[in-house]
Amino acid sequence: MPPTHEVFNQPPALTGYDVSDDPAMLSALRREGAAWAQEAVRVLGRLAGSAQAQAQGHQANENPPVLRTHDRFGHRIDEVEFHPAWHELMTVAMRHGLHAAPWTDDRPGAHVARAAGFYVWGAVDAGHCCPVSMTYAIVPALRHAPDLARRFEPLLAAREYDAGLRPPDTKRGLLAGMSMTEKQGGSDVRANTTRAVPVPGDGEAGGASYLLTGHKWFTSAPMGDLFMVLAQAPAGLSCFLLPRVRPDGSRNGMHLQRLKDKLGNRSNASAEVEYDQALAWLVGEEGRGVRTIIEMVNMTRLDCVLGTATGMRTAVTLATHHAAHRTAFGRKLADQPLMAAVLADLAIESEATTMAAFRLAGATDRAAGGDEGEAAFRRLALAATKYWACKRAPGHAAEALECLGGNGYVEESGMPRLYREAPLASIWEGSGNVAALDALRALTRQPESAEAFFAELELAAGADSRLDQAVARLRKELSDPSEGRARYLAEGMALALQGALLVRHGAPVVADAFVASRLADGSGEFRGWGHAYGTLPSGTDTAAIIRRATPAI
Ligand SMILES: Cc1cc2nc3c(=O)[nH]c(=O)nc-3n(C[C@H](O)[C@H](O)[C@H](O)COP(=O)(O)OP(=O)(O)OC[C@H]3O[C@@H](n4cnc5c(N)ncnc54)[C@H](O)[C@@H]3O)c2cc1C
Numbered sequence: 001m002p003p004t005h006e007v008f009n010q011p012p013a014l015t016g017y018d019v020s021d022d023p024a025m026l027s028a029l030r031r032e033g034a035a036w037a038q039e040a041v042r043v044l045g046r047l048a049g050s051a052q053a054q055a056q057g058h059q060a061n062e063n064p065p066v067l068r069t070h071d072r073f074g075h076r077i078d079e080v081e082f083h084p085a086w087h088e089l090m091t092v093a094m095r096h097g098l099h100a101a102p103w104t105d106d107r108p109g110a111h112v113a114r115a116a117g118f119y120v121w122g123a124v125d126a127g128h129c130c131p132v133s134m135t136y137a138i139v140p141a142l143r144h145a146p147d148l149a150r151r152f153e154p155l156l157a158a159r160e161y162d163a164g165l166r167p168p169d170t171k172r173g174l175l176a177g178m179s180m181t182e183k184q185g186g187s188d189v190r191a192n193t194t195r196a197v198p199v200p201g202d203g204e205a206g207g208a209s210y211l212l213t214g215h216k217w218f219t220s221a222p223m224g225d226l227f228m229v230l231a232q233a234p235a236g237l238s239c240f241l242l243p244r245v246r247p248d249g250s251r252n253g254m255h256l257q258r259l260k261d262k263l264g265n266r267s268n269a270s271a272e273v274e275y276d277q278a279l280a281w282l283v284g285e286e287g288r289g290v291r292t293i294i295e296m297v298n299m300t301r302l303d304c305v306l307g308t309a310t311g312m313r314t315a316v317t318l319a320t321h322h323a324a325h326r327t328a329f330g331r332k333l334a335d336q337p338l339m340a341a342v343l344a345d346l347a348i349e350s351e352a353t354t355m356a357a358f359r360l361a362g363a364t365d366r367a368a369g370g371d372e373g374e375a376a377f378r379r380l381a382l383a384a385t386k387y388w389a390c391k392r393a394p395g396h397a398a399e400a401l402e403c404l405g406g407n408g409y410v411e412e413s414g415m416p417r418l419y420r421e422a423p424l425a426s427i428w429e430g431s432g433n434v435a436a437l438d439a440l441r442a443l444t445r446q447p448e449s450a451e452a453f454f455a456e457l458e459l460a461a462g463a464d465s466r467l468d469q470a471v472a473r474l475r476k477e478l479s480d481p482s483e484g485r486a487r488y489l490a491e492g493m494a495l496a497l498q499g500a501l502l503v504r505h506g507a508p509v510v511a512d513a514f515v516a517s518r519l520a521d522g523s524g525e526f527r528g529w530g531h532a533y534g535t536l537p538s539g540t541d542t543a544a545i546i547r548r549a550t551p552a553i
Helices: 023-031 035-048 049-060 084-093 110-120 129-142 146-157 291-324 335-366 372-402 405-409 416-419 434-444 447-458 465-477 481-507 510-520 542-549
Strands: 066-070 075-081 177-178 195-198 209-220 226-234 236-243 253-259 270-283
Touching: 023 035, 023 075, 023 110, 023 335, 023 481, 035 110, 049 084, 066 253, 066 405, 075 253, 084 129, 084 270, 110 129, 110 291, 110 335, 129 146, 129 177, 129 209, 129 291, 177 209, 177 291, 209 226, 209 236, 226 270, 226 291, 226 372, 236 291, 236 335, 253 542, 270 416, 291 335, 291 416, 335 372, 335 481, 335 542, 372 405, 372 416, 372 481, 405 416, 434 447, 434 481, 447 465, 447 481, 465 481, 481 510, 510 542
Parallel strands: 177 226, 195 226
Antiparallel strands: 066 075, 195 209, 209 270, 226 236, 236 270, 253 270
């Protein structure tokens, strides 16, 4: 049949490119102490940009997990079936140590190297990053039960994806999850009603044994091997390690009632769970459950910021790529001044988020090495950045999507997937308000955190008077740290940190545009910055900013 028309003015597929070709990320990787990991990150970046990995990410999302509560004979099995592509993605992530490498590597920068791997590989699919993140995060909490840590940490850190439900000691590699949220309380975990009853005289596995009974409303990655669970013990809310399969090979009393039909994150399973006399081992002291599990939450919060940075970078890459090839009204979209303003604004947001994420990964690394100042800095900076970066994500995804016009609204473009994923990190591990209130708590109750945070801002003093003035205004604002203003203050702190990092280490053109738009006091002008993306001050070198974000294929 003769063709009816010629297809033209469409961009080439963005495939076969290097996801790690990301100047803000690469310089942060080196600056935060992991230059030694650069080659490995580049390898993973090329893999992430390959047609095969992209197809696997797509397939894992198109074929979401399926719950099988019973086998064909009626036995309860509570298993979740995944598409083979999911297993492939997990295999790569674990082979590259994204779930645990820093726990077996004493080199300075190990957490930063892992952060970079997580950041580039996450571009393939966000869903499978959930169990990867929780496995990484469980270790500091687990160490509150040294015998359990000795027993399971080597298996959690093993670089093997060993799928299937078997006793944890018999597997080549383990995955972890967390089970806190209940129907009546997620943020307010003290409202948990799951009960933990001690098993008299049982010290098996090095931790006192308990039987847990109750329900959990949101437990992701339920095909994991070990779960950190909060439950009410005789002395109060406590933290437990719960094996999916008991050491004797029998299935533990962990029944999956149903899987959530989620907005996004569709490759990943999130279950409603009933615990029925499920065996679990105490981690930390009875009654100190929140204090123990917060060590896990603190690690996953870093991944919320990293994952958000990945989503933004991916969206910007897709948008700049499209605009570099698509012509409208006689010019490439990227050369239309208003589209250039939009793309540059999106790119600035993405670079600022990446820089903050890597600064926090560096702080994680140094804090793990015993640096108390960095731990104090991280405490406040992570809460504020978690709040602000995640809060920016949905609007960023929507705007990037629009750069592709109608194509951006179509699944094949990849944009709808990014858009649906975008609100997640803001809800998980401390929803917006909770994260902002946490930043406020650190500010007001942990003076060493506030001190470390402002010392970090101080390092940029004198480099840009607009930033200096913004920091001075921020200090003044902080004199009224009332709860109702927590969002405003967390936003201010996060913006000041991003500005300070950009001014010290960023590309000057990006730093200048960021400070001019996000931090400069607009007095004297009509307004410094509009409320939508694409409202940068005139004179911004948008072309130079866009160049940094346009992928080479
Ligand atoms: C995709 C996904 C995966 C998840 N995976 C897991 C998992 O693996 N394990 C797990 O335990 N949980 C998981 N969760 C649950 C998640 O952590 C909770 O939904 C979250 O902590 C909020 O709890 P909630 O849903 O009970 O909402 P609520 O606690 O009822 O909060 C509702 C709203 O009120 C706000 N709020 C709460 N307290 C205050 C306050 N004091 N002041 C002002 N505002 C307040 C919150 O910010 C939120 O906006 C997951 C959630 C999602 C979306």
